[in-house]
Amino acid sequence: MFQLQFAPALAETPALLRGFWLTIELTVAAILLGGALGLAAAMARNMGPRFVRWLVSAYVELIRNTPFLVQLYIVFFGLPSVGVRVSAIQASIIAMTINLGAYAAEIFRAGIESIHRSQIEAGASLALTRPQILVHVILAPAVSKVWPSLVSQFILIMLTSSVCSFVSVEELSGAAATIQSATFRSFEVYIIVGAVYLGFAILLKSALASVGERLFRRPGTAPRKAKLAAEPGGLR
Amino acid sequence: MIRPFGSDEILFLFEAARWTSVLSLAALALGGLFGLAVALARVSVSNVLRTAASGYITVVQGIPVLILLFLAYYGLSTMGFDLPPLIAASLSLGIYASGYLGDIWRGAIESVALQQWEASASLALTRGQQYRYVIIPQSVRIALPPTVGFLVQLIKNTSIVSIVGVVELTRAGQLVNNATFEPFPVFLSVAAIYFIICYPLSLIARRLEAQFNAYRAG
C-alpha cells in the first residue's frame, strides 16, 4: 500500500515559491514581448511589401509546425555554437517570445481580416493613409474581437514555460524536479505543482479577461461577449 | 569521441521519428476514446456528469503536459505499477488529448441545432439513437478541422516525453548532438522532420475549415 506524504514537499515551499515567481516573470515577459512581436508581424503582413509578407507567413508556419522544445534547443544550444552567449533564462525568453509571436500574429491577422471593408472605405474617404487606417480604424476593434483567443494563447505560453526546465531553468517545474530528487516524494511534489499551475491558469485567465474588459469598454455600454473561439491546443 | 553529423545520423533521426508517430497515434487513440466520453458527459442530462466533465477539462487544460507526464509516471510507480516509460508517456499524452478533444467535440455537438434534437425525438428515437444517427454525423463535419489542428499540437507535444527516456525524435536529436556537438544542423534537422510531419496536417486542417465554411455559407 502507498500513502501520500505531503510534509517533505511542503517543507520546500520557499524553493517552490522562487520557482513560481520565475514562472510568472517568464510568462509576463513572453506575453509582452511575444504579443508585441505578433502584432508587428500581423501589421507587416497586412501592409508590407510582398517579400515581407512572404517572410512573415514563413515565420508563422515554421514556428507553428515545430515543437517549442526544439525551438528552445536551437536557441539555447545553437546560438552559443555560433558565438552568441545566452543564459538559460535569456534563451527561454527568446524562444517563448518567438513562439508566442507566431501564434499571436495569426490571431491578430484573423482580427484584422474580420473588420468589414466599409470601415476601411470610411477611413480612406477621410483621407487617412493605409497605415493610419490600420492603427486608428482597424486595430482596436480587431484586437477586442480576438481578445478571448489571445487570452487562451497567453495561458498556453504560461503552461509552455514549464518546458524551460529542460535547459535547467529553475522555474516552477525545474524547482519541482530539484525537490523531488531531494525528497523522493515525486508524486506529491507534482500534485502540488500541478495545483499551482492550475490555480495560476485560472487566475491569469480571469485577470486577462478583466484587462480586456477595461481596455475595450465603452462607457455606458454593456461588456460584449466576443464569440470567436480560441484555437484549441495545448502547449505549442 | 566526436563524430561528424552525416547521413547515418539523419537516418537515426528518421528512425526515431517513427516513435514520435507511434506515440502520437497511441495518444490520439486513447485521447479520442476518453475525449468522446468527456464530450458526451459534458452535454449529458445529468448535472453531476456535466460538472465532472467540465472540471476535468479545466484541470487538464490548466496543467502543463510536462506535469501531467510526471503525474502519470510517478503516480503509477508510487502505486506500485512499474510501467515502461513508453506506456506512461502514451497514457499522459492521452489524458492531455482527452481534455482538449473533449472540449472541441463538446462544442461541435452543441453547435448542432436544437431543432435536430426535437425532430429526432419526435421520431421516437432514444437518446443513444439520436446521437448515433442524427447528432454525431452532423457534429463530425464541424469537429474535423479543429481535431486535425489539434493533432498537430499533440505531435509536437510528444517531444517532451524525451525526458522520461523514450527515444523519440527530440531525444534522438539530443543524443546526436551530444555525439557531434553540432547543435544547429542537428536541431534544425529535427525541426525539419517535425515540419514535414506537421505542415501537411496543418494544410489539411485549413482546407477542411475552408470547405466547411463554404458549405455553411452556401
Add this chain to the structure above:
Amino acid sequence: MPIVLVEDLRKSFGSLEVLKGISLSVERGQVVALLGRSGSGKSTLLRCLNGLETISSGRIEIGGHVMSYAPAALRALRKDVGIVFQSFNLFPHLSAAENVMLAPRVVKKTPKREARELAMEMLGKVGLIDKADVYPDQLSGGQQQRVAIARSLAMQPRVMLFDEVTSALDPELTGEVLNVMERLAAEGMTMLLVTHEMEFARRVATTTVFMYKGLVHETGSSKELFGRPSTSEFRQFLGVTSD
C-alpha cells in the same frame, strides 16, 4: 468654373459596363440629386467621384483636383470631397466626438483641444452636442448618420457626396437626417446625392440628374424636370416611385 466636372466617364466591373460615358458639370453651391432605378449606376458614379472606385476611362475633376489614383493625390482630393454612406460606417470603438475628431487630428494634425472644439461645432450643426461622448452602438440610426455627416464636415470639404444616406433608416428617422442636409444646402454647400426621397429631391435639389442604364438620360433644374419630365422612362420612374 464648375467645381465638379465629369467627362465621358466609363466604368466596368469585369465585362459588365456600369457607366457608359457620363458627362456632368456642377457649379459651386448646386445641390444635385442623382435619381434612377437600382442598377442604373448612380451609386457607382458617386463612389467614383471620391475615388473609392477606379474609373475605366474618362476624366473627373472635383473640388479643384483632377482624379488620380496615386495615394497622396487621392488623399489630397479626399480632404476636399466628403462622402456619407448608406450604412453610416462610424468607427465603433470611438465616441461620436472621437469619430469626428479622428481625421482632423490624424490627417491635418490639428491639436487635440482644437479638434475637440471643431468636433463640438460640427456636432452642433447636426444637433448632437449632447451625444458627443456616446458610442455609436448607443445611438439610433438617424443619430449615427448625423454623426457621420459631422465627421465628413469636420474636414471642411468643398463638395459633399451622399450615397443613399437614408435608405437604411426607418421612415421616422429619415426626416432628421434630411433636415440636416437641407440646412447644409441652405448654407451653400455643394452637394451630390443619390436618393430615393423624391419629395426631398424636388424641393431641395437645384438640379436633378436622371440616370438610366449607365447614362445620363435626362437632366435639368429640379423644378422643370419634376414639372415636365420629357422622357417616358423618367415619367415612368416618377410614377412608380411616387406611388
